[in-house]
Amino acid sequence: MSGENREFYPHGFSFHDELLSVFSQKPGSGEAADLGFDPASPFASLDEYMTTPAAGGDGLIMAPVTPNFSVSSSSTEESDLRMKQEEEEDKEAKGNEEGRDSFKKENKTRKKGENRQREPRFAFMTKSEVDHLEDGYRWRKYGQKAVKNSPYPRSYYRCTAQKCNVKKRVERSHQDPSIVITTYEGQHTHHSPASMRSSSSAHLLSPSPMPANFAGHDHRLLLHQVVSPAAATINSTSIGYSNPSMYLPSLPPSLPQLQVPDFGLLQDVLPSFTHSSQQ
DNA sequence: CGGCTTTGACCTGCGC
DNA sequence: GCGCAGGTCAAAGCCG
Numbered sequence: 001m002s003g004e005n006r007e008f009y010p011h012g013f014s015f016h017d018e019l020l021s022v023f024s025q026k027p028g029s030g031e032a033a034d035l036g037f038d039p040a041s042p043f044a045s046l047d048e049y050m051t052t053p054a055a056g057g058d059g060l061i062m063a064p065v066t067p068n069f070s071v072s073s074s075s076t077e078e079s080d081l082r083m084k085q086e087e088e089e090d091k092e093a094k095g096n097e098e099g100r101d102s103f104k105k106e107n108k109t110r111k112k113g114e115n116r117q118r119e120p121r122f123a124f125m126t127k128s129e130v131d132h133l134e135d136g137y138r139w140r141k142y143g144q145k146a147v148k149n150s151p152y153p154r155s156y157y158r159c160t161a162q163k164c165n166v167k168k169r170v171e172r173s174h175q176d177p178s179i180v181i182t183t184y185e186g187q188h189t190h191h192s193p194a195s196m197r198s199s200s201s202a203h204l205l206s207p208s209p210m211p212a213n214f215a216g217h218d219h220r221l222l223l224h225q226v227v228s229p230a231a232a233t234i235n236s237t238s239i240g241y242s243n244p245s246m247y248l249p250s251l252p253p254s255l256p257q258l259q260v261p262d263f264g265l266l267q268d269v270l271p272s273f274t275h276s277s278q279q
Numbered sequence: 280c281g282g283c284t285t286t287g288a289c290c291t292g293c294g295c
Numbered sequence: 296g297c298g299c300a301g302g303t304c305a306a307a308g309c310c311g
Contacts, residue, residue, distance in 0.1 A: 140284085145303095154301085290303080293301105294299090295296105
C-alpha cells in the first residue's frame with residue numbers, strides 16, 4: 001500500500017502530511033509522573049503541560065510544524081481525550097498485574113469493580129488524508145464504532161503478529177476532519193516487519209518491547225519530518241514516544257542543524273530528547 | 280484460499 | 296436498575 005514511500009523511508013514507514021502534536025500516556029504501573037502527564041503536577045491541564053517546555057515534558061512532545069496550528073486549542077474533543085487518558089491512568093495505577101494475553105476473556109469475565117488490565121497507551125494526532133497510517137506494522141481491523149458527538153467512526157486495529165497484543169484506535173477529529181487521532185495500546189513483542197526487510201536500518205531498532213508505535217521507526221525520520229514540512233508531499237505520519245529520551249538520547253550527528261521555524265533548535269522544542277537520563 | 284474488512288450483536292463500565 | 300457509550304467478537308463477504 002505504501003511501496004512507493006519506501007523509496008524514501010526504507011522501514012516501510014510512511015509519513016502523513018504534517019506532524020501536529022504528540023502526547024503520550026504513561027505505561028500502567030502507577031508511576032504517574034515518570035512518563036506521562038502527572039495529574040498532580042502544577043500544570044492545570046495537559047495542554048499547559050505540553051506547551052510548557054520547562055515542565056521537562058518527558059513523554060510529551062509538542063512539535064508543531066504549521067505555525068498557525070495550536071495544540072493548546074480548547075477543543076472539547078481533545079479535552080475529552082485527555083480526560084479519558086487521565087482516567088485510564090488512574091485505573092492503571094489501581095490495577096493489578098495479570099496476564100494480558102487473553103484480554104477477551106478478561107473483559108468478559110471481569111466483574112464490575114475490578115480494574116481492567118490496561119496496556120500503556122500512547123496517542124497522537126496527525127494531519128492526514130487517510131485514517132489508517134502506515135507505521136511499518138501489519139494491522140487487522142477488528143471493529144469500528146460510531147463515536148458520540150462525532151460524525152466520524154472510530155476504528156479498532158490489532159497487530160497481526162502472533163503473541164502481540166498491541167492495539168490501536170484510529171479516529172478522525174470532528175473539530176478538524178483533517179486530523180487523525182491515533183491511540184496505540186501495548187507494546188510490540190517483535191520488530192517491525194517492514195524494518196526487518198531493511199537490514200541497513202535494523203541496527204537502529206531498540207530491542208523489544210518498545211512503544212507500540214515506535215518499534216521499527218527511525219526517529220530521525222520524525223525529526224526530519226518535523227523540520228521539513230515539505231516532505232508532506234510524501235505520505236507522512238507523525239510519531240510519538242511514550243518516553244522520547246529512551247529512544248533519542250541525543251540528536252543524531254547526521255542531523256546537526258535541525259531547525260524548527262519559530263522554535264529554534266529541535267532540542268528546544270523537544271527538551272526531553274536531549275535528556276541524558278534514560279529509563 | 281488465506282488474509283482482511285465490514286458490521287451487527289454482545290459485553291462491560293459508568294452515570295443517573 | 297436502566298440506559299448509554301466504548302470496546303470486542305465473530306460471521307459473512309471481499310479481494311488478490
